[in-house]
Amino acid sequence: MNSALTLSVLSMPTAWVGPVNPLPPLFRAGDPHVVADLGDADEELSRNAGYGRVSSVMPYLMQDSYGRERTTAEHRVAVLENDVLRATFLLDAGGRLWSLIHKPSGRELLFSNPVFQPANLALRNAWFAGGVEWNIGTIGHTPTTCEPLHAVRAVRPDGTPVLRMYEYERLRRVVFQIDAYLPESSPVLLVHVTIVNPNDHEVPMYWWSNIAVPQGENVRVVAPADEAYRFTYDKTIRRVAVPESDGLERTYPSRAVNSSDLFFDIPAGSRHWIAALDGAGAGLVQTSTKRLAGRKLFVWGKHTGGERWQEWLSEPGQGYLEIQAGLARTQLEHLPMPAHAQWRWVEAYGLAQADPVAVHGDWAQARAAVESGLDELVDATGLDKELLAAESWVDSAPVEHLHSGTGWGALEHRLRVAAGDHSFERAATPFPEHTLGPEQLPWISLLDTGELPAGDVSTPPPSYQVAPEWGPLLEDAQGWLPCLLRGVLQCSSGDVEAAEKSWFASITEMPNAWAWRNLGALFVHRGEHETAVEAYAKAHRLAPGLLALSLEYVGLLLELNRQAHALAVIAGLPAEHRQDGRVRLFEARCAVDTGDLARAGRLIDEGIVVPAIRESNVALSDLWLGYQAKRGGPIAELPRDYDFRMHPRGE
Structure with missing residues (x-):
């Protein structure tokens, strides 16, 4: 054929x-x-x-x-x-x-x-x-x-x-x-x-x-x-x-x-x-x-x-x-x-x-x-x-459109053309305007009008930019959202002091969970754990229904051996979030650490499934082995469902 x-x-x-x-x-x-x-x-x-x-x-x-x-x-x-x-x-x-x-x-x-x-x-x-x-x-x-x-x-x-x-x-x-x-x-x-x-x-x-x-x-x-x-x-x-x-x-x-x-x-x-x-x-x-x-x-x-x-x-x-x-x-x-x-x-x-x-x-x-x-x-x-x-032929224009990718190429083309840069105008790889969507729309507004849409402070931004060309545009824009986004750009460029100031400015404009969370992550990065816990607590009070934020908060508390505090946060989560495998893992770890073996055993026996467990992460096997050690007596064989170890023994 x-x-x-x-x-x-x-x-x-x-x-x-x-x-x-x-x-x-x-x-x-x-x-x-x-x-x-x-x-x-x-x-x-x-x-x-x-x-x-x-x-x-x-x-x-x-x-x-x-x-x-x-x-x-x-x-x-x-x-x-x-x-x-x-x-x-x-x-x-x-x-x-x-x-x-x-x-x-x-x-x-x-x-x-x-x-x-x-x-x-x-x-x-x-x-x-x-x-x-x-x-x-x-x-x-x-x-x-x-x-x-x-x-x-x-x-x-x-x-x-x-x-x-x-x-x-x-x-x-x-x-x-x-x-x-x-x-x-x-x-x-x-x-x-x-x-x-x-x-x-x-x-x-x-x-x-x-x-x-x-x-x-x-x-x-x-x-x-x-x-x-x-x-x-x-x-x-x-x-x-x-x-x-x-x-x-x-x-x-x-x-x-x-x-x-x-x-x-x-x-x-x-x-x-x-x-x-x-x-x-x-x-x-x-x-x-x-x-x-x-x-x-x-x-x-x-x-x-x-x-x-x-x-x-x-x-x-x-x-x-x-x-x-x-x-x-x-x-x-x-x-x-x-x-x-x-x-x-x-x-x-x-x-x-x-x-x-x-x-x-x-x-x-x-x-x-x-x-x-x-x-x-x-x-x-x-x-x-x-x-x-x-x-x-490899640089020639296509003869038929078959499928759309993301809108980021189209936005980058707009950004460069606005600066007189036509390097994205390649016939072989057109980035159509129709691919621009909700993730790009705030940036189009900033590029075209110098301002971002006001945004709902209870909703996290749909996207971020770290290219330096966006910096001056964010500096000139007004409101809590430009300050928040500017801080992310500054942090990504390595200027964490400027990022900290921008996030505090965002909070001054309008208290929001997203700036507090970013400050919490920054304080963790610096090793300022007490300040980090305070920032995460404020973020969590403003956005208690966001599972991703709850996971970061509880994970930090566990790293600092604050099991009682972590359990209190878990207890306050929505019922569906408490059934998430990551939350159940955190709860079981707290239970083992505090000696509540009945609670830990119930969670472990019911099964803890963490779909997003990371390659080389041994949290599940560590949990099982820690639980067995606390129980005393012979240690049972590690269940296959809990074994994600990549290097159990050397050669």
């Missing part, structure tokens, strides 16, 4: 992401990617690992209101198809490549999750497992992973339809563009990526294509490297031999004991690729042009916590692993992207087939066999030619 691009819907059991948390994440929470010990890192890796780190994910708001109840729902998808492959993309979820089917064999090459279940693994909290995720901006799962992307139809000169997905990334203030296409009879899906830095300054840049594939007992991950950097949850970088180090085989994920990252150190001049092949020597291979230099293997490990995480993200029996490709050698790094630069590369995805005896034998033979099969599928010269040929 000729290559085709169509729109469709995909039905699956779904737990929707839900509305955003309206409280701005002013200070970044614990980051599992922070490097505590550079260990064996070389000079380049050490430099990049310390470059470009962000203090928060502002101006994005957190996505943490999802649950665990699923209903069958329809997801809008785009489908690319030729006579060899069928590729399905989730348009409302970061443009995720959700499925890649090899039609002659009927084989699904990716881990196409049978459910859509968010969990707390991304920069904004909500993340879901499966397919190929496009990560941009800063270290971690991208802010756009649970957001819609703009999608349009473009056309190559030979008539091949192109699915173009793009968005404005607010953290780095760049535009990214993904052009996916399947030429007639092509055995590989081609994905051309463009990142545009429209700014007058350098920005730290990060990109990783995160590929989930099924895990089986005989699956081996092969890449063209003899050494790798290994990073585990002790946050130390270690250089190890591949395929074996410390007596352990690293390239068979099913044999891994603990969760870990393995970043293959591909020698200069080598072709860049990675494959996950089964016992028959077949499976997904990913390759690219040279700019996408890094390759990684992530495994959950064969321990209860790792297995529990896979069940949490999918269903029992749905094990998977991740093979990934990125701009830097590791995911612990940012690279400097010059002002007004455009970075481009081409990726290819397809079915690799090689001699299984070679694939599962000597490492050098395995690499040679896979690379030979890859060359037959798509050779390096062919990809380089594809990248060069794309220059004739």
Whole structure:
């Protein structure tokens, strides 16, 4: 068949992401990617690992209101198809490549999750497992992973339809563009990526294509490297031999004991690729042009916590692993992207087939066999030619609008044009005015009139801005709301003293929970705990019905060992909030700490489910073990439902 691009819907059991948390994440929470010990890192890796780190994910708001109840729902998808492959993309979820089917064999090459279940693994909290995720901006799962992307139809000169997905990334203030296409009879899906830095300054840049594939007992991950950097949850970088180090085989994920990252150190001049092949020597291979230099293997490990995480993200029996490709050698790094630069590369995805005896034998033979099969599928010269040929069409205007992303690109375009900056006027990636919505409307008013709408003081602002161009406009505007928003911008730029003054000015204009809460978060950041408790108490009195605020308040009280105060706050919450898993966890912790074991036992036996429990968070296992210790006698086995530990034992 000729290559085709169509729109469709995909039905699956779904737990929707839900509305955003309206409280701005002013200070970044614990980051599992922070490097505590550079260990064996070389000079380049050490430099990049310390470059470009962000203090928060502002101006994005957190996505943490999802649950665990699923209903069958329809997801809008785009489908690319030729006579060899069928590729399905989730348009409302970061443009995720959700499925890649090899039609002659009927084989699904990716881990196409049978459910859509968010969990707390991304920069904004909500993340879901499966397919190929496009990560941009800063270290971690991208802010756009649970957001819609703009999608349009473009056309190559030979008539091949192109699915173009793009968005404005607010953290780095760049535009990214993904052009996916399947030429007639092509055995590989081609994905051309463009990142545009429209700014007058350098920005730290990060990109990783995160590929989930099924895990089986005989699956081996092969890449063209003899050494790798290994990073585990002790946050130390270690250089190890591949395929074996410390007596352990690293390239068979099913044999891994603990969760870990393995970043293959591909020698200069080598072709860049990675494959996950089964016992028959077949499976997904990913390759690219040279700019996408890094390759990684992530495994959950064969321990209860790792297995529990896979069940949490999918269903029992749905094990998977991740093979990934990125701009830097590791995911612990940012690279400097010059002002007004455009970075481009081409990726290819397809079915690799090689001699299984070679694939599962000597490492050098395995690499040679896979690379030979890859060359037959798509050779390096062919990809380089594809990248060069794309220059004739990749910047062309689309021929049809297919799907709308967010309105932030349209607003950024307005902001820049008002300053005489036309850098957002790219034909390939239009940001239509019709995408502007409630989140952008206050900023349009500020830009057009110099004032913000008065706003209901009992309702939190729908959005925030941290770009410096908004600062002068907020300085000139009058009222409690401009003072509040100005403080957030100042805090994000590092001027916390000015932020404090702005929030107190907001309260002077009109007492409001949002400024008091921000002051509370600032005082916590400074270690001024007494003042923080007072600020949170005032915020909570003004907005007692906001669960997100109650959780922050109670969490602070627990950190300060004020269990009686925390229980009093919990007792005053609405009944439906007291049933939230996070509140029940806090209540049980208080009960254990105060010796009320009957209360703790009741909560634990009824079951405490925390949908947004964070990767590497051990609060549930600590609760159980603490409860058992207080009871005395033999400690019962930790229930599987409470075990989310990522590193229960060393290797």
